Amino acid sequence: MMEGVSEINEDLLIDFRDVAFARGGRNLVGPVNWQVELDERWVIIGPNGAGKTTLIRMAAAEEFPSSGEAYLMGEKLGKTDMRDLRSMIGVSSAALAGRIPDEETVADLVISAGYAILGRWREEYTELDLDQAFEVLERVGAYHLADRTWGTLSEGERKRVLVARALMTNPELLLLDEPSAGMDLGGREDLVGYLGDLAMDADAPAIVMITHHVEEIPDGFTHALLLDEGEVVAQGLINTVLTSENLTKAFHQPIQVDRIGDRYFARRVRSGGAHRR
Structure with a gap:
């Protein structure tokens, strides 16, 4: 050396x-x-x-x-x-939570982690993206929240969704x-x-x-x-x-x-x- x-x-x-x-x-x-x-x-x-x-x-x-x-x-x-x-690296933090638009759907929020963005704009997601997002949401007990928007979630629901997003990229x-x-x-x-x-x-x-x-x-x-x-x-x-x-x-x-x-x-x-x- x-x-x-x-x-x-x-x-x-x-x-x-x-x-x-x-x-x-x-x-x-x-x-x-x-x-x-x-x-x-x-x-x-x-x-x-x-x-x-x-x-x-x-x-x-x-x-x-x-x-x-x-x-x-x-x-x-x-x-x-x-x-x-x-x-x-997958990250779940209060700082991240504070930047999420209230109108963002849970499915889009989780999938967008794979694109290193926050907030869907014009991205076209694939069936593979959706399948993986639903899989990680199910793992954290939040599958039923996929169509909900961020602004309607309770604090506990938000925590689960943030963990799912952090796992989306298989970190x-x-x-x-x-x-x-x-x-x-x-x-x-x-x-x-x-x-x-x-x-x-x-x-x-x-x-x-x-x-x-x-x-x-x-x-x-x-x-x-x-x-x-x-x-x-x-x-x-x-x-x-x-x-x-x-x-x-x-x-x-x-x-x-x-x-x-x-x-x-x-x-x-x-x-x-x-x-x-």
């Missing part, structure tokens, strides 16, 4: 090496060392302002790091066509930014159940999910990254990261974490939490 040239591990879908992101003179994330392999399912958890969304935007090839080296699918950010990388990497946010208990549990099934599917893409709440972590997730104020508190196998000690440190108050079956639950154990520095 030539001196000064980093060795690329092609088995890694995400390979962040001392990656940091700064804006307005303030460091928002990092430095972070983080690697994600094909068969791994990661949850990123931490309080508001921890840097979770910034980190996942870099993983979605939507932001460049301010320093360090970031590789996606073996390609270095800044040295490759970002559009090619994005075609291999290698699936990024979910708070997929259960705003859902009622029944809707959340339905979605958590589906994501658990997806996580257990050997043919599913690698998954990275952001959440604030350990209760929203589906069965089948293998790893966790715990952030606070842009810094890594802990990362690794999920059962070694989601501990009372680690969450107490990240959330600056005494947190008790319990595992019941295959799900995690957290609660504050006494009054008088610590103040942030």
Whole structure:
């Protein structure tokens, strides 16, 4: 290997090496060392302002790091066509939801992911497009919504449709930014159940999910990254990261974490939490 040239591990879908992101003179994330392999399912958890969304935007090839080296699918950010990388990554996020026209039909919204656009204009979709869209909608329990418009959907229905859109292109990497946010208990549990099934599917893409709440972590997730104020508190196998000690440190108050079956639950154990520095 030539001196000064980093060795690329092609088995890694995400390979962040001392990656940091700064804006307005303030460091928002990092430095972070983080690697994600094909068969791994990661949850990123931490309080508001921890840097979770910034980190996942870099993983979605939507932001460049301010320093360090970031590789996606073996390609270095800044040295490759970002559009090619994005075609291999499925994303579901509130930012995307806010850009969808109310009159867009669910079927068109899902199909248009394959054309890397948002909002159908003059595109002519094929029977293959329609069949694939109906298949992914059925997988997430949203087949019955195909003819509905975005503006008529409930929050829970929107979350399912966004996951379907993210899966439409058969991505290698699936990024979910708070997929259960705003859902009622029944809707959340339905979605958590589906994501658990997806996580257990050997043919599913690698998954990275952001959440604030350990209760929203589906069965089948293998790893966790715990952030606070842009810094890594802990990362690794999920059962070694989601501990009372680690969450107490990240959330600056005494947190008790319990595992019941295959799900995690957290609660504050006494009054008088610590103040942030």
